[in-house]
Amino acid sequence: MLDLNSVLKNAKKWAREVGKIQRQNFRKNNLLINTKSTGIDLVTEVDKLSEEYILKAIKENYPDHQILSEESGRQDKKSDYLWIIDPLDGTTNYAQGIPIFVISIALKYQDETVIGVIYAPMLDQMFEAIKGQKAYMNGEEIKVGIKKELNQCVLASGFPYDRSSNQDNNANYFAHLVPKVRGLRRMGAAAYDLANVAAGILDGYWELNLSPWDVAAGLLILEEAGGKVIYLPEKRGISLVAGNEVIVKKIYDELKVVDSKKI
Template identity: 65%
Template sequence: MLNLNIALEKVQKWALETGEIQKEYFKKESLKIDIKSTGVDLVTEVDKLSEKHILNYIKDHYPLHAILSEESGKSDIESDYLWVVDPLDGTTNYAQGLPIFATSIALKYKNEALLGVVYAPIVDQLFVASKGNGAYLNGEKISVSTKKDLNKSVIATGFPYDRAVNEDNNANYFAHFVPKVRGLRRMGAAAYDLANVAAGSLDGYWEINLSPWDIAAGQLIIEEAGGDVLFLKEKRGISLIAGNKAICQKILKEIEYVDNRL
C-alpha cells in the first residue's frame, strides 16, 4: 500500500531538483530547441533532461507504476497507479527567457488524483496538494479567490498550439472577455495558471484543447483549495474552467453566450 505522505515528500524533492536543472540552463545561448507539431510547439533539451530526471526517480521508487509524460508518452506498464508528468510546462517562455514556467507532477489511483505538485523555480513557488489534506504554497495553506463578479476579477487563459490553422483557437472567447473583466492574463503555462487560481492570485481560468499532463496536478491543487474545475466536454481535447463556484458559472455563461452567437 502506497504511503501518500512519503510519496508527497519525494515528489516535492524531485520537483525542486528539476527546478535546479532548469535554472542552470535558463537563458543559456547554447540552449538546444526543436520544433514538434507546429512552429509554436517547442521542445528544448531541458524538457528532456527534466523528464529524464523525474522519470528515473519514479522508476527507481515505484517500478510497478505506470507513467504518462509529455515527451515520452505512456509507459508500457499497466497499473492502477499512474504518474502524470509535465517536466517543463511553459517551454516557449523558457526558450524565450521569460521566467514563467513550471514542473508539474501528479499521481493518480484508478483515475483519481492522490497528489499534485507544481514548482515554478525562478519565482520559487512550490504548490502542493494531496487528497483530503488541503493545498499549500511554500508551506502556507491556500484557498481560491472569493470574488463573485467578473468585472472585479483577473482571469487567465491560453491558446492551443494549432491556433494558426484551427478556427477553434479561443480567440473569440478572449476578445469577448477583454471588456468584461478587471484583467485578462495569458502567461503561457497552464499548470502554473491553475496553481495560481488555487492560491487566489488569479480569480478564474479557462482554456481549450489541453492535455492530461497540463492539468493533472493543478486540478487537484484547485479542488483542495476549495475551488471547482468544470470540463467543457463538447469542445476538443481537455477544455475547462477553473475558479470558485460563482466565477466558474459566470465564465461558463459567457462562453455559452459566445457559442450561441456563432
C-alpha cells in the same frame, strides 16, 4: 496503498532537483530548441533533461508504476498507480527567457488523482496537495478567491498550438471577455494558471484543448483549495473553466453567449 505523505515528499524533492537543472540552463546562449506538432510547439534540451531526471527517479523508487509524460508518452504497466508528468510546462517562456514555467507532477491511484505538485523554480513557489488534505503553497494553506463579479476579476487563459489552422482557438472567447473583466493574463503555463487560481492570486481560468499532463496536478490542487471546474466536453482535448463556485459559472455563461452567436 502507498504512504502518500512519503510519496509527496519524494515528488517535491524531484521537482526541486529538476528546478535546479532548469535554473542552471535558463537564458543559456546555445540552448537547443526543436519543434513538435507545429512550428510554435517547442521542446528544448532542458525539457528532455528534466523528463529524464523525473522518469529515472520514478523507476528507481516505484518501478511497477505506470507513467504518462509529455515528451515520451505513456509507459504502460499493470499497476493501479499512474504518474502524469509535465517536466517543463511553459517551454515557450523558457526558450524566450521569460521566468514563468513550472514542473508538474501528479500521481493517480485507480484513476483518481491523489497527489499534485507544481513547482515554479525561478519564483521558488511550491504548490502541493494530497487528496482530502487541503492545498498548500510553500507550506501555507491556500484557498481560491472570494470575488463574485467578473469586473473585479483577473483571469487567465491561453491558446492551442494549432491556433493558426483551427478556428476553435479561443480568440473569440478572449475578445469577448476582455471588456468584462479587470484584467486578462496569458501566462503561458496551464499548470501555473491553475495553481494561481487555487491560491486566489488569479480569480479564474479557462482554456481549450489541453492534455492530461497540463492539468492533472493543477486540478487536484485547485479542488483541494475549494475551487470548482466545469468541463467543455464539446470542445477538443481537455477544455475547462476553473475558479470559485460563482466565478466559474459566470465565465462559463459568457463562453456560452459567444457560442450562441455562431452561425
